[in-house]
Amino acid sequence: MSLPEHIYKMFESVVGTENISDRQHVLAAYRHTSPQGGRRPASPEAVILPGSTEEVQAIVRICNRFNIKYTAITSLFGMGGLANQPGMVILSLRRMNRILEINEEDGYVVIEPAVRHVQLKPELMKKGLSYPVPSVGPSCSVMANFLGKGEHHIQHSYSKNNRYLLGYEWVTPTGEVLRVGSLSSDAGWFCPDGPGPSLGGLIQKGNGVFTKAAIALDAWKGPAIMPTEGHSPSYKIRLPQDCHKVFIFKFPTLDKVRDAMIEMGKAEIGVGVLKFFYATAAVMFTVSANDFWELWNSGLFQRELPQAVWVYLATWTPEEMEYEERVMWDIVREMGGEEIDESIRKKWEDNMDFFIIVSFLQRVLKLGGGWAPIIHTESLHHTFEIAKTIPEFFNEFIEKGLILNAPYNYQIIPIEYGHGAHIELLFFYDRTSPEGQKIPMEVMKKSMENDIKHGHYSATPMAGQQYSNFHVWATKIKETFEPEEV
């Protein structure tokens, strides 16, 4: 099937000849089988590159008129957002990549969808401003990560990304332009909720196309330019040591890990406090798969990191650093913590971009890799109860040799000084094995079953009935906004 010529011409009249293609060799980039999960997207019928909100609106209206399903993309990471059935068109927002405004006085930035972290972050650093970059890698879309509630390593102090989303402009599924938040009353971009109800809850379902958004900004405590030394892939990025320090402590029990996090939250010290994945750490801090195996087989990370807390202190002054360091040490000693092997801590000290832009995040994919559900919980206590049960179902897969022997490979990040928490599992499997493509779904299913068994309901359709059948309501909302189901 291909697009009828008259419809193709209509799209072409909106964006111009250069910005639409239905050539198979151009579409090849949008139907590649994802190495994680093995799903091959359907081939789209065309890819269209709109350059403005008006063009997006016109395309969406044509799609509605002719009942053509569409999807919008920016950075393609993980092949997310691609065609899930034949007959679709892809809107690649790649031309909409401008930073429209950096408002230093009110502390926000207005961007188009295809602005990448690697473009925005340094522009802001030059002005002493910042925002938390989710764990996606520097080439991903900033806006997508904020709309998608991206998770990051410094949520302990900086909160979750959706808290940073201010006004935004949205081309609805029927082609209306809706301006949300303070923008709706021509008051500017500064607030996510204008007069009337918030529409923030609707954006999760991926309806329509978001064309502009404002992101709130924080002050940046580091230098204007990344102090990078060396060449790829062996960079060293050390922020000034008088105001930026990284520590990693191991504790005798998971409960002590939790209590240390809680106390650091109460004391409001640290920009980043987290329990990071120990196997993922070994993957991220080695360049090749062979390097990983050498490190992993040494057993160092398995010995030192399953019950560890990472602390990133960043302060305005050395005096402030001295204070936070003393408080941190008091807490660590009280909880029976001790410093881990110095060679591990040094890796983070040499790569502080881990807390800034996670330059080497994509290394997690080099072994095959996979993610399991991210769960948000109400408290650190609750999160650690979930954590304790993870090895129960991980071990089933480990014993069969289906995933890497890393039963404690999860991360826990307190949110807003411990008022909430994030837990995420990551498992590594060999995607080339006969069972490889089935493993991710199997692990995720077991993970959800495990959560339900222990009363830890994650936000999934499997648990929807536990929450007033929210998934049914979500579907109804989608149908209301999207009557033509395009």
Next chain:
Amino acid sequence: MDTLKDYIYTMESCNHCGQCRFILGPKMRGWEYAEICPIYLRYKYDAYSGQGLINIAQELLEGTLDYEDGLIEHIYSCTTCGACDINCKSVRDMEVLDTILALRAKCVEDGQGPMPEHREYARLVENSHNIYGRAHDHRFDWLPEDIAISERAEVVYFVGCTTSYLYPDIARNTVKILNAGGMDFKVMHAEEYCCGAPLWRTGQREAARKLAEHNLEAFRKQGIKTLITSCSECYGTFKGFYPRIAELDFEVLHITEVIQSMLKEGKLKPSKNLNMKVTYHDPCLLGRLSELYVPWNGEIKAYGYHDPPKQWRRGTNGVYEAPREILRAIPGIELVEMTRNEENSFCCGGGGGVPAAFPDFALWTAIERLNEARSTGAEAIISSCPFCQSSFEKAIDSNQSTIHYHDLTELVARVL
């Protein structure tokens, strides 16, 4: 030699992370000049990128994509600058550029490629041993009579076609510097044939192999232990292509590395002041693509383990510091850096056969790079490659740019 099938692991591993299109996180400087892939920047579609080309390679190999109209032009629009490759390899065990080069070789084997202009390269090389169709016996017309050549030397200056015929000043300055530094060297005279770069990088590997075999035999006969070149394309070809034909039994040096050593040893002493604010453009095949290729014939086991371990070319040990050290050693030179530098250098548009087949795109790419150079406040852009010189001079002419271009050897020769 490697074939497209050798890169199935790469094709299947791509997760579309975008790293092949953007400057690396540690090198980020701002919104401008954050994109590092010329075809992605110009043509915008994701298919025009390292990711897109390996997706195309996979579909062609699997037989799910035909050689439809426009496909060959698409594949040959890439300058093979390798920015995608090095950025990808900062995080993954993938061979993006080798996949693209093997894809071109497949196009040639299937009788679909290369572009007509590239076929002409092969015809000219067959007849005259250079891609310009110039008389082979005029290859060394540039050689000044007052230059001391030692026919018994184990060091050879390999000049290359583009330098010999189009930019002989580079050759004259190079031999002047070698003499000034007291280096015993010789030239190959009639035995020097094209290094093969234009054929290798357009997928005409059998024709390139013949050239390599000729040159390697000539080096062997003449007892060459060290080869010096002033051309980055030749340099990258000796280190990246020749080891696919035979193990190198000689050292390959670029003139910038030689000058760096001579300066360190006090054999060269820059004595004149140039008073110039300059920026340096890293040629792709002297910078990120200049590491020695080591053939690997192993097995990729579970979890990506390469058995035996593979020696990767990740761009870590490119020739980045030598040209900069030289510039800093010249009195009066102020060196300023472009955003996209060293392993993240933006291509001049002169590689991969693009200037011959797509001159407008080559020019567009060079102008993009010149604009970046101008944004530094530099009055001149310096590089170390005749292909870069060709690209930039065309761009300067077309753009009526006030910025100047100089080969690094010219500046060194001027201050001796």
